[in-house]
Amino acid sequence: MRILPSIVLLWACISAAATVLPERDSKINIADFQPKDIISRDVCIIGGGASGTYAAIRLQDLGKSVVLLERKPKLGGHTETYTDPANGAMTETGLVAWYDSDLVKNFFERLNVPLTTTSFVSSGVTTLPVDFRTGKVVANVFSGNASEGLTNYVTQYQKYTYLEDGFNLTYPVPADLLLPFGDYIKKYNLAGAVPTLYIFANGIGEFLKQTTLYALKLVNLATVLNLEAGSFQTTLRHDNSALYESAASVLSSNVLLSSNVIAVDRSGECVKLLIATSEGLKCIIAKKILLSIPPLVENLGFLDLDATEKALFGQFSSAGYYVAILNNTGIPDNIEVRNFGADTPYSVPVLPGPYFIQPSGIPGLFSVKYASQTPMPDEVVKADIVSAVLKLRSAGSLNTTTPGFVFYSTHTPFELTVPIDAIEGGFYRNLYALQGLKNTFWTGAAWHAQDSSKLWAFTEKLLGEIIAGL
Numbered sequence: 001m002r003i004l005p006s007i008v009l010l011w012a013c014i015s016a017a018a019t020v021l022p023e024r025d026s027k028i029n030i031a032d033f034q035p036k037d038i039i040s041r042d043v044c045i046i047g048g049g050a051s052g053t054y055a056a057i058r059l060q061d062l063g064k065s066v067v068l069l070e071r072k073p074k075l076g077g078h079t080e081t082y083t084d085p086a087n088g089a090m091t092e093t094g095l096v097a098w099y100d101s102d103l104v105k106n107f108f109e110r111l112n113v114p115l116t117t118t119s120f121v122s123s124g125v126t127t128l129p130v131d132f133r134t135g136k137v138v139a140n141v142f143s144g145n146a147s148e149g150l151t152n153y154v155t156q157y158q159k160y161t162y163l164e165d166g167f168n169l170t171y172p173v174p175a176d177l178l179l180p181f182g183d184y185i186k187k188y189n190l191a192g193a194v195p196t197l198y199i200f201a202n203g204i205g206e207f208l209k210q211t212t213l214y215a216l217k218l219v220n221l222a223t224v225l226n227l228e229a230g231s232f233q234t235t236l237r238h239d240n241s242a243l244y245e246s247a248a249s250v251l252s253s254n255v256l257l258s259s260n261v262i263a264v265d266r267s268g269e270c271v272k273l274l275i276a277t278s279e280g281l282k283c284i285i286a287k288k289i290l291l292s293i294p295p296l297v298e299n300l301g302f303l304d305l306d307a308t309e310k311a312l313f314g315q316f317s318s319a320g321y322y323v324a325i326l327n328n329t330g331i332p333d334n335i336e337v338r339n340f341g342a343d344t345p346y347s348v349p350v351l352p353g354p355y356f357i358q359p360s361g362i363p364g365l366f367s368v369k370y371a372s373q374t375p376m377p378d379e380v381v382k383a384d385i386v387s388a389v390l391k392l393r394s395a396g397s398l399n400t401t402t403p404g405f406v407f408y409s410t411h412t413p414f415e416l417t418v419p420i421d422a423i424e425g426g427f428y429r430n431l432y433a434l435q436g437l438k439n440t441f442w443t444g445a446a447w448h449a450q451d452s453s454k455l456w457a458f459t460e461k462l463l464g465e466i467i468a469g470l
């Protein structure tokens with residue numbers, strides 16, 4: 001009889017964990033679990049957002065057994081579609097669009113979700129430029145030569161095409177990549193591109209002070225090229241969450257929603273995880289794990305981090321990014337109020353504050369995106385959003401009323417960055433060297449970019465390494 005190598009390894013894992021590990025040293029003792037509560041898989045994926053869901057579907061399609069753990073009651077991460085309970089109308093509060101690429105199209109086709117192109121333009125909407133510090137209309141909003149600025153941006157970007165695939169930096173890191181982005185804009189005559197770049201760099205914190213590397217990673221070459229070609233893709237039915245609902249259905253019992261990882265033990269041949277699910281505690285035994293959640297030390301309390309991991313992840317800091325849907329604003333349905341600095345370079349708005357308050361596409365409901373340099377408490381963000389709406393009235397800009405929140409969500413932590421000296425010192429080289437150690441792989445925005453299409457491509461490349469030896 002031929003016994004499959006994977007079964008041999010799994011058996012070895014179970015017996016090693018059950019017999020060799022001294023009980024007092026392991027947080028997870030398999031002997032404590034009934035067989036129905038032990039889940040054995042090739043790969044356990046933690047985090048059911050863009051990267052984790054992609055990995056789970058692809059690995060399953062490649063014939064590997066998977067389990068995907070998501071702490072929220074649904075998959076999708078930053079993809080959140082708001083449905084009006086009154087009439088079923090939908091609007092995207094998070095992710096809007098993907099690139100026109102074979103990889104994107106194949107993934108949507110696999111999950112039977114049709115795509116269409118989007119121009120991002122809402123017809124019949126007029127922009128009111130306002131400085132949300134005062135609520136006053138900004139008379140002379142900066143506008144430069146967009147075409148010249150974007151051409152210069154692309155020309156400069158061509159020097160760093162390796163950034164398109166990850167943080168595959170060259171060393172010494174080019175000094176330009178370490179400049180504050182405001183200095184880089186001046187140096188390469190990119191002023192005309194700022195209004196466009198700014199929109200795509202939402203969530204990056206202070207745009208002009210941010211390290212150029214991160215600005216380039218967020219507004220990458222593909223963004224500009226898809227914009228110029230008008231080829232960005234969105235869901236035909238205007239329901240981006242459908243992708244993740246379909247993925248959940250394909251994964252079926254291999255996805256555990258509303259589940260929390262309590263502890264992970266990577267000391268053995270396989271990885272053991274203790275999970276709290278709606279059906280009680282489960283023990284997962286996996287040959288490999290893939291983490292796709294923001295790798296902040298405080299987010300990884302369940303993991304047996306070693307000193308190197310702690311030292312690396314401890315250098316990350318995050319910006320704050322929040323979204324809301326408001327009713328009762330008093331703002332007409334054809335007016336978008338956009339934040340601009342009355343006295344700042346390129347009229348870049350001052351944060352923390354809303355980027356905009358704009359018609360959601362559902363009559364009477366307005367979509368807000370709000371950002372800060374560092375994370376803020378939700379109650380403070382909400383109070384500031386209400387105050388921003390009311391300032392419009394006190395400044396005589398619009399006859400607004402006190403709004404209500406029909407939806408609010410925090411996307412924080414967002415845009416994980418490290419200091420310049422860490423980048424220079426090889427932070428990303430050291431970060432990437434963690435891949436595969438202790439049967440652990442990593443993906444997600446911190447490892448590449450806040451960009452779903454790019455993250456799927458990054459994750460796809462990683463699959464070969466994950467699968468090797470399974």
Ligand SMILES: Cc1cc2nc3c(=O)[nH]c(=O)nc-3n(C[C@H](O)[C@H](O)[C@H](O)COP(=O)(O)OP(=O)(O)OC[C@H]3O[C@@H](n4cnc5c(N)ncnc54)[C@H](O)[C@@H]3O)c2cc1C
Pocket residue numbers: 046047048049050051052069070071072075076077078079093094095096097098203259260261292293294299321323411414443444445446449450451452453455
């Ligand atoms: C408002 C907004 C608009 C955006 N628009 C676009 C866009 O148009 N196009 C685009 O390409 N990108 C867009 N992005 C960026 C894009 O959404 C992100 O780059 C992408 O979602 C990141 O994927 P990820 O897998 O790293 O993380 P996420 O999608 O955030 O997934 C992480 C998941 O892990 C879960 N999780 C966290 N901790 C745990 C834990 N301990 N256990 C289990 N699960 C856990 C989270 O709940 C989440 O579901 C937007 C982002 C925001 C906030």
